[in-house]
Amino acid sequence: MVQALPYHTIREIFARFQAAEPEPKGELEHVNAYTLLVAVALSAQATDAGVNRATRALFARVDTPEKMLALGEEGLVEHIRTIGLFRNKAKNVIKLSRILVEDYGGEVPSSRAALQALPGVGRKTANVVLNMWWGLPAQAVDTHIFRVGNRTLIAPGKTVEVVERAIEDNVPAEFQRHAHHWLILHGRYLCKARKPMCGTCPIRDLCPYEDKTL
Template sequence: MAKQLDYHTIREIFTRFRDAEDEPKGELHHVNAYTLVVAVALSAQATDAGVNKATKALFEKVDTPQKMLDLGEEQLIEHIKTIGLYRNKAKNVMKLSRILVEDYGGEVPNSRAALQSLPGVGRKTANVVLNMWWHHPAQAVDTHIFRVGNRTGIAPGKDVDAVERAIEDHIPADFQLHAHHWLILHGRYICVARKPKCAACLIRDLCPFEDKTL
């Protein structure tokens, strides 16, 4: 774990990220808040590409909680059976869809507490939805962000909660909205787990990672 970087270094890092891509986007396909919740819930222990492939046909005909209930669990399973843990995920999607219909008038709530009360929706999923749909500066820490935060010293922490707090505490406010996407994309494509692509890294001169590759 690298030491926490200072404010000026972190500002320079995110200035470079912003200059390279000022409006980073999440890679999960969705058409509205509901399909985003479903997609993020399905993405646990799965790749975004795999989820997108499974949900392409699904979201063409199912884009509301009621339509999901009308589809039924077995038909949902047929769509998502290429995704890991698909049976349990299908049960959760049906349960959360029923709760949204019965308790929220078919609408997705925009509070973290309400989102986290839904089956299969944890803090990370809630933060992704809050960030991507309602543009809240919420930080969803996945394995990529955890790795980048610790490897670079941008947001070191022993667990995901500590990394989330470090992001909120140390990344300047004007970068908070897109911080999640800059970090996850950097971890997914450049600062990869086994052999980071340091030669192609925008911040290699600012990064304290000792095992840099050339």
């Protein structure tokens, strides 16, 4: 089993992330808990920028599950055609909207189990909603976080679940709320998959990754 970085090193890494971006924000546009849930569900295998382009006009018109049901599946499809797997995602959004109306009075539940029971909502989606809307220290591990966690040895692991637990175990409590956003942003803009920008990385001296790209 690969050992994580020492606790004091991880603390210093997140102190630097915090100094650079004290209040990191998710990049998916939304106006309430419901539109956040829909946006995250639509973002699977798609970019945040692509989802935002598709949902701006949609969320200006549809911001509750009741309105989504009134729009209907075909109406939703017309808004999200540019997003990958749009037909299956439209079916799931309509299904989850119906469940929210019938079982939760149109409100988005704040329970991970309840969220994960919704069509098209996995653990990562549930964790994003819990973190971004309710401010809970839930760690949503995407491809960026999985890569950064393993490269830096902040949270090494062979599966998403192991990396999620490693973040919870290894990152100091005061950094838990924003940990996944700092890691996502680091992976998206600096610690890129093919050409990591090690030359401008703020944690270069603390990172064990050998390929310090010139």
